[in-house]
Amino acid sequence: MIASAPPATATTPDTDTILRLSGVSFAYDNVPVLRDVSFSIHARESVCIVGPNGGGKSTLLKLILGLLKPDSGEIELFGCRPKAGRNRIGYMPQMVHFDPMFPISVRDVVLMGKLDCISTGWFSGNHKKLAMEALAELDMADYADRRFSNLSGGQRQRVLIARALVCDPDLLLLDEPTANVDQAVEEDFYATLEKLNDRMAIMLVSHDLGFVSRFVKSVICVNRTVHVHPTADLTGRDIREVYGEDMAAIRHDHRCSSEGHDH
Amino acid sequence: MGDFFQLLSDPHGGIFLRQALVVALAASVAFGIMGTYVVAKRISSLAGAIAHSALGGIGAAHYVQERMSITWIEPLHGALIAALFSAFLIGFVTLYAREREDTIISAIWVTGMSMGLILLKLSGAKSVDMMSYILGDILLVSPSDLWLLLALDAVVVALALIFYSKFVAICFDQEFAELRGVRVRVYYFLMLALVAISIILLMNLVGIVLVIALLVLPAAFAARFANRLHTMMTLSILACMAFVTVGMGVSVPYDIPAGACIAAVAAAAYFIVLVGHSLKRRISRPHVSPKL
Numbered sequence: 237m238i239a240s241a242p243p244a245t246a247t248t249p250d251t252d253t254i255l256r257l258s259g260v261s262f263a264y265d266n267v268p269v270l271r272d273v274s275f276s277i278h279a280r281e282s283v284c285i286v287g288p289n290g291g292g293k294s295t296l297l298k299l300i301l302g303l304l305k306p307d308s309g310e311i312e313l314f315g316c317r318p319k320a321g322r323n324r325i326g327y328m329p330q331m332v333h334f335d336p337m338f339p340i341s342v343r344d345v346v347l348m349g350k351l352d353c354i355s356t357g358w359f360s361g362n363h364k365k366l367a368m369e370a371l372a373e374l375d376m377a378d379y380a381d382r383r384f385s386n387l388s389g390g391q392r393q394r395v396l397i398a399r400a401l402v403c404d405p406d407l408l409l410l411d412e413p414t415a416n417v418d419q420a421v422e423e424d425f426y427a428t429l430e431k432l433n434d435r436m437a438i439m440l441v442s443h444d445l446g447f448v449s450r451f452v453k454s455v456i457c458v459n460r461t462v463h464v465h466p467t468a469d470l471t472g473r474d475i476r477e478v479y480g481e482d483m484a485a486i487r488h489d490h491r492c493s494s495e496g497h498d499h
Numbered sequence: 500m501g502d503f504f505q506l507l508s509d510p511h512g513g514i515f516l517r518q519a520l521v522v523a524l525a526a527s528v529a530f531g532i533m534g535t536y537v538v539a540k541r542i543s544s545l546a547g548a549i550a551h552s553a554l555g556g557i558g559a560a561h562y563v564q565e566r567m568s569i570t571w572i573e574p575l576h577g578a579l580i581a582a583l584f585s586a587f588l589i590g591f592v593t594l595y596a597r598e599r600e601d602t603i604i605s606a607i608w609v610t611g612m613s614m615g616l617i618l619l620k621l622s623g624a625k626s627v628d629m630m631s632y633i634l635g636d637i638l639l640v641s642p643s644d645l646w647l648l649l650a651l652d653a654v655v656v657a658l659a660l661i662f663y664s665k666f667v668a669i670c671f672d673q674e675f676a677e678l679r680g681v682r683v684r685v686y687y688f689l690m691l692a693l694v695a696i697s698i699i700l701l702m703n704l705v706g707i708v709l710v711i712a713l714l715v716l717p718a719a720f721a722a723r724f725a726n727r728l729h730t731m732m733t734l735s736i737l738a739c740m741a742f743v744t745v746g747m748g749v750s751v752p753y754d755i756p757a758g759a760c761i762a763a764v765a766a767a768a769y770f771i772v773l774v775g776h777s778l779k780r781r782i783s784r785p786h787v788s789p790k791l
Binding site for chain 2: 334
């Protein structure tokens with residue numbers, strides 16, 4: 237067993253709210269980004285955040301992760317402040333976030349998910365074992381000693397999800413997981429997420445509405461304000477309301493830039 | 500090079516040369532490690548500003564020595580304090596200020612350098628040669644400096660290795676490290692402070708202008724061959740040792756400034772591997788399957 241694992245917290249029944257935003261507003265230098273945002277997410281739910289560039293998706297993520305503080309309103313993550321609750325989030329940032337030349341092995345990338353378990357600089361054999369298990373779960377164990385920057389987009393994405401999983405999260409937060417990934421890989425990815433969803437809630441940011449409607453139960457549309465729709469009710473009108481114009485091009489080809497939709 | 504080794508073993512004339520070489524080889528360990536972090540985190544311009552602002556401290560130390568007759572303050576002490584202060588200032592500015600990062604780094608860079616030149620002039624010290632600080636001078640390493648430099652080297656190497664995983668994490672993905680409970684700001688400041696101390700180790704020998712070359716070039720050279728950060732560190736330590744030895748070996752018999760020779764050797768080695776790699780890629784391109 238893991239000696240350094242955090243003490244067991246009260247078990248959360250399936251219906252428990254793990255994330256709750258009430259009346260959250262945020263502005264950068266008096267430019268309002270989000271206004272009066274309220275929604276909640278339950279254990280083992282699957283939701284997707286969609287919205288135009290500049291609509292506040294990244295800001296919303298940063299608020300949930302406790303990297304930004306709301307100007308008003310309240311965010312409760314696992315019943316605590318985001319900074320206290322965020323160690324139960326497995327976070328995968330966007331791929332553009334990484335230096336393509338960085339010399340690091342796949343195993344060392346995954347080990348970063350265990351940074352909270354070490355006080356100085358070195359990981360134990362047990363941490364390495366847990367990292368290998370997370371890699372194995374995403375069929376990437378054979379790549380453990382490969383250089384991260386030499387992998388394909390889809391492989392790198394799996395490694396980053398393994399890194400998020402090794403944190404043993406109750407909420408998996410994926411930022412643009414389908415960017416730079418081809419269609420065949422996307423199918424696999426969908427199956428993987430469904431499997432993981434049995435254990436944890438999944439929240440992802442995506443431009444790919446086709447993908448979204450197949451996997452997630454509800455969609456959070458972010459454009460200054462927030463609307464939550466169950467996927468089944470999702471209609472063209474709702475999407476137009478958010479994006480301000482017809483979404484067809486994006487719906488069928490998410491590689492099509494949505495920059496034209498900046499508001 | 501033959502003359503160099505002859506001079507090195509000369510019991511009387513070789514003392515400064517031996518001291519300089521000991522400092523250079525010991526500092527190579529700190530340079531290889533901190534240079535790797537600097538290249539990986541892409542903060543070489545920050546390191547450049549720290550190096551140049553050290554001149555402000557040197558100028559202030561001379562001023563205090565000459566005008567206020569406080570003789571126990573050595574230029575090295577002034578340089579160390581100025582470098583640490585500017586490292587802290589730069590860290591603070593890059594983390595919290597809304598000003599454009601490159602603009603304010605340039606401002607700190609020139610402020611330190613100009614303050615140093617002004618204070619050196621005002622100190623009225625006759626024996627001070629500004630150019631020896633700017634371009635480096637083997638004779639500047641005094642026996643009393645030697646032990647302080649070696650102690651600082653040991654501190655940098657120890658801390659850089661103890662916090663290896665944290666430093667790797669903030670270089671690769673600072674935001675994720677923060678989310679995993681790493682106090683990223685503390686480690687960022689620590690990293691800049693260790694870079695500042697490293698710069699001071701070789702400043703006397705190589706000079707303020709060129710010391711940054713020795714921090715960045717061995718690591719950039721090593722990055723071409725390394726798949727992991729710790730391999731890159733080992734390689735850049737060895738590369739740095741080779742560059743300073745060859746550079747000093749060439750400079751001494753021909754009486755060329757050692758700093759210039761060392762930096763030139765490092766730059767030459769870097770450009771050779773750069774060109775070599777791109778040629779290799781061009782030759783092998785038809786056989787390489789396209790990457791996804």
